[in-house]
C-alpha cells in the first residue's frame with residue numbers, strides 16, 4: 252500500500268523523527284512509537300490499543316540470541332508508557348502454547364482453556380520482567396511479523412461498527428486489509444488472525460469487527476506509517492461522505508445560551524450527582540462543546556444512545572449505554588428536568604439489573620453499581636462521571652469516541668452496537684474482575700470534593716495538602732486568589748492531571764482548583780460554590796480556616812469597625828458558608844462534613860484580644876448550632892488551634908513583636924519575621940503540657956480526620972489542638 256507523505260496527513264498527526272529514533276535501542280524505539288501513536292486521540296483512546304516488537308536479545312542464562320516479543324502489558328496508556336509498561340516474552344515459548352491449547356478437549360472463544368492460557372504466559376517471561384501481560388498478547392504473538400500496532404481509531408471503528416463494515420473494508424482498502432468478525436480478544440482470536448494471514452498472504456492489516464484495527468510490518472517505522480495511512484484512508488473516506496448538519500437526522504432542539512446552560516447545570520448538578528452516587532460517590536466532568544451538542548440535540552440521539560457504546564474498551568467506564576434524558580430545552584423548565592433525571596435514573600437502574608439478569612452466567616461476578624455514568628441532556632450537553640476527576644474525563648472522552656464513531660457509521664450505513672451478551676461478557680469478564688481486584692484500595696477521601704476556605708496560607712494550606720494526600724479533589728479558596736491558585740498549583744504538580752487529556756473550561760480541571768472568596772459576602776460564597784459544581788459536580792466536605800485577628804491600637808482599644816470585621820469573618824463567615832453549602836448537601840442527599848476553625852481563645856479570657864476571643868467563643872457555639880441544624884446529613888465539628896505561629900497570616904510581624912514585648916521575650920527589632928515567630932512559638936510551647944510547638948500540619952491532621960469516617964459518630968464538638976493548655980480545657 253502506498254503510504255501518505257508526512258505532510259499529507261490531515262486526520263492524524265505524523266510524528267516520526269528519524270534522527271531521534273536513530274539514538275534509541277530497539278525497545279526504546281517501541282516505547283517511542285507507542286508514545287507518538289498514543290499522543291493522538293484520533294489514533295487511539297486513553298488506555299486503549301497496544302503495540303509490540305519482536306527483538307533478538309541475549310538469553311540471560313546462555314547468552315544465546317533469542318527472539319523476544321516486547322508488548323505493551325496490562326494497564327497503562329500508550330501515550331505515557333515507559334519501558335516498564337511492556338512485558339517481554341520468549342517467542343518460541345509463546346508459540347509452544349498453541350500445542351497446549353490445541354490439546355484441550357473443549358476449545359474456542361470463552362471456553363475455560365482460553366482464560367487459563369493467560370496464566371501460562373508467566374512461563375514465557377523473559378528476564379524476570381514483572382509486567383503483567385494483557386489479554387491482547389496472543390493477537391501480537393501469532394502475527395508472523397516483527398512489529399504490530401493495535402489501535403482504536405474512531406475513523407476505523409466507524410467502519411468496524413457499521414452495518415456495511417465488511418464491504419466498506421474492501422472498498423476503502425482493496426486487498427490490503429481483511430475483515431474479521433467481532434470476537435472477544437484472547438487466545439482464540441490470536442489464532443484466527445494467524446489463520447487469516449495464512450489464508451491471505453501479503454495483507455497488511457485486519458479490521459476487527461466492532462473493535463478496531465491491527466496491522467504490522469517488519470520495519471518499525473513502516474509499521475507506524477502503515478497505521479497512520481490506514482486511519483487516514485478511513486477518515487478521508489468518511490469525510491467525503493459526512494452528512495454535516497444533516498447527521499443524526501438533523502437538529503431537533505437548540506442549544507441553550509451559555510449563561511442559561513451554566514445556571515441550569517448549577518441547579519441540577521447536586522441532585523444529579525447525589526442520585527448516581529447513592530452506592531459510590533462520583534466526580535463529574537461536563538462537556539458542552541459543539542460536537543456533543545450536535546449529538547444530544549439531534550433527532551436520532553435517543554435511538555443511538557439506546558444502542559450503546561462502540562468499543563469493548565469503553566464498557567467498564569461508560570457502562571453499556573448512556574442515559575439520554577428526553578427533555579425539551581425550549582419548552583420545559585428546570586423542575587421538569589430534575590423530574591426526568593430522577594425517573595430516568597430509576598428506570599436506568601431497573602434496565603441495568605434486567606440486563607445483568609438476562610446475560611449473567613453461573614460464575615459471573617456480582618452486579619456492579621447500576622447507575623449511569625454518562626448523562627446526555629438536549630440543549631445542555633453531557634455530564635460524565637468517574638471515581639475521580641481523571642476517570643470522569645476519560646468517561647467523557649470515551650463517549651466522545653462513541654459519538655464520532657456513530658457519526659461516521661451513520662454517514663455510510665447504520666451504526667451497529669455489540670450484541671448485549673457480548674458486551675456483558677466483556678463487562679463482567681472474570682479477567683477484568685481480577686484486574687479490578689488487583690487495584691490498590693481506595694484512599695479515605697477518594698471520590699470526595701473538599702472545599703478548603705483559607706487555603707492560601709497557614710492551616711488552610713496545610714489542610715489542602717493533607718486531604719489531597721488522601722485522594723480528595725481540593726477546592727482551594729481564599730480571599731487572596733493568587734495564594735489560593737498557588738496552593739492548587741502545588742497540588743496539581745504533586746498529584747498530576749491523571750490519565751485522559753485535559754479539557755477546557757473549569758470542568759477540564761485537575762485534582763485541585765484555586766478560587767477567590769470573601770466569606771463575609773453571601774454572593775461571593777454562592778459564586779464560589781457555583782464554580783465548584785461546574786468543576787466537580789458537587790461538594791462533600793468543607794473546612795473553613797479563614798479567620799481574622801485585628802490588632803488593637805497601642806492603648807489596647809478595639810474600634811467598632813474592628814469589632815464588626817472580626818465578627819463578620821470569624822462568625823458570620825462560617826455561618827454563611829454552612830448556610831449556602833446546605834442546599835447542595837440536601838440536594839445530593841449524601842453525608843458530608845463541615846469543620847469550622849475556632850480557637851482556644853474562645854474558652855480563655857485574656858487581655859488584649861477581646862473582639863477576637865469573643866468571636867471565637869461565638870464560633871464555638873456556631874459549631875453546636877450548625878451541628879443541630881444540619882443533622883443528620885452533615886456533621887459539624889470545631890477545630891480549636893492555639894498559637895500556630897509558623898506560616899500564619901494571623902501572626903503578622905507587628906503582632907509577633909507586640910507579643911514578644913508583652914511576654915518580655917528578648918529579641919531585636921532587626922531580626923527577620925520567621926526568627927521572631929520561632930521565638931514566640933517556643934515560648935508558647937513551654938506553656939503547654941506537652942511542651943511541643945504547634946504547627947499548621949498538626950491542625951491539618953485533625954481537620955482531615957474530622958472530615959473522614961474516623962469521626963463518623965461525632966458532631967457538635969470542639970477539638971483543641973493546643974499542645975495541652977490547662978486553662979483551655981472545656982468545661
Ligand SMILES: [Zn+2]
Nearest residue numbers: 300403462463
Ligand atoms: Zn483493542
